[in-house]
Amino acid sequence: MANIAAKRIKREFKEVMKSEEVAGGTIKLELVNDSWTELQGEIAGPPDTPYEGGTFLLEIKVPETYPFNPPKIRFMTKIWHPNVSSVTGAICLDILKDQWAAALTLRTVLLSIQALLSAAEPNDPQDAVVAKQYREDIQLFNLTARHWTNAYAGGPTVIWEFNQKVQVLQDMGVDEDQARVALSTFDWGLERATEHLFS
Amino acid sequence: MGEAVSVQPIQFGFLRHCIVTMAGYFEEMGWQELQEGQQANHLLDMARFLIDFGFYNEDIIGEWPRLPPPASREAVSNLPEIRIETGDKSCPICLKTFNVGEKVKEMPCHHQFHAKCILTWLEKTNSCPFCRHELPTDDDAYEAYKKDKKRKEQRKEDIEALHNSMFS
Incomplete structure (x- = not known):
């Protein structure tokens, strides 16, 4: 890894550890390997959103050309959000693409992703x-997002009706994640989701 | 032929009135009839048609679709060099604290960077990595886009000012 990238990540890492967000538990940053090219981020679901109470893990890959090019970040925890792929976890956020600036840091990027959870850009x-x-x-979106937060991110709100529908499909031999995606896609219509899965 | 004769005087009078009025309108707009051998500019007509019927949407082309181009060579070579006086500032790109007495580059927005750090960034795009203050570029298309954007903003302000002066 290029010298400037590794050195900067080390400095950032130290600073993040001292930040009030880490002290307050709203964001976290961990090393995945010794080469400083891969890290794992963690953000808390913001209050007054369907993500409240959930903990979301992020995969962070630091390119050789960092900080002149943005880090590659995706959600590892499944999430129901307009700007995140429900399948791959890819994030649509301008600062991770053409609005990247070299003075942005992993800390500010994690905070921006957290802000995106509070204010979606449909x-x-x-x-x-x-x-x-x-x-x-x-309303249905909020319920679905809350259900996903419960199922994948440890959120507190159980929505029994949705759990039962997922279970019905699982009893038919459908994988749990696939069942949840199909039901969420078809606005929790069990019939249409079944039709889609078995057609 | 028979039908042309059947035009009654009163209708003809109305038609004549219309033609005269339209002629006045054309005159007022500075429009002229096509002269012998002149052709209508169909491309221009098409463009007007598209604008009038809303097929041209400013939002679609309103944003520069990719990273703005590098800063111009001249702007980069004219960046002043500043001697660091205190030991409490750091370079926003590499995050290393500046040493007292070290010479660094300063952007017009007064943000300071190591020469190597900021020059690498400005070879990629033209704005301050800290506050996005823009330097000029050598890219004609981008400069034209910026001028156009500024003009549109000015026009919007003018219309707003006019509106406020009329309705307040």
């Missing part, structure tokens, strides 16, 4: 299906 979606639900039925 007009610039990463996941078209999620964005459509967000625009057309915000």
